[in-house]
Amino acid sequence: MFKKILVPTDASEYSRRALTTALEISRKCQSEIVLLHVAYTPQAYWGYNVAYGISITQEELERNGELALEATLAGINTEGVKVSKVLKSGHPVTAVLEMLDKEAIDLVVMGSHGYGPIAGSVLGSISQRVLQRAKCPVMIVK
Numbered sequence: 001m002f003k004k005i006l007v008p009t010d011a012s013e014y015s016r017r018a019l020t021t022a023l024e025i026s027r028k029c030q031s032e033i034v035l036l037h038v039a040y041t042p043q044a045y046w047g048y049n050v051a052y053g054i055s056i057t058q059e060e061l062e063r064n065g066e067l068a069l070e071a072t073l074a075g076i077n078t079e080g081v082k083v084s085k086v087l088k089s090g091h092p093v094t095a096v097l098e099m100l101d102k103e104a105i106d107l108v109v110m111g112s113h114g115y116g117p118i119a120g121s122v123l124g125s126i127s128q129r130v131l132q133r134a135k136c137p138v139m140i141v142k
Contacts, residue, residue, distance in 0.1 A: 039061040039088070104137055111141055
């Protein structure tokens with residue numbers, strides 16, 4: 001039924017719960033998991049070519065993204081499931097929806113809340129937007 005499951009992550013506890021749920025589904029359906037981390041770029045968040053007072057290199061974004069992917073996987077048993085890691089830069093909603101268009105994703109499993117660019121003020125907004133715009137089933141894990 002579900003051959004490929006996308007699990008967006010920001011390394012929060014909600015993302016780790018989503019991954020655990022996706023792994024359970026994957027083992028039952030013999031599906032593959034794509035673990036996606038999207039590193040916010042200042043341009044994606046503020047919409048400017050140059051973000052005021054922020055200077056983060058692409059290398060730093062990529063390194064932080066790799067750390068987020070590893071933190072999500074830390075201590076979680078992925079045995080018997082093919083898990084591929086994908087790192088993108090930009091806005092998380094846009095990146096998730098692009099992945100749905102480019103890959104043969106059958107299901108998105110994501111946490112109900114995350115850290116977001118400003119902790120506490122946009123909690124849940126990314127999962128809400130993906131839920132509204134995705135063309136495949138989306139499971140929100142609390």
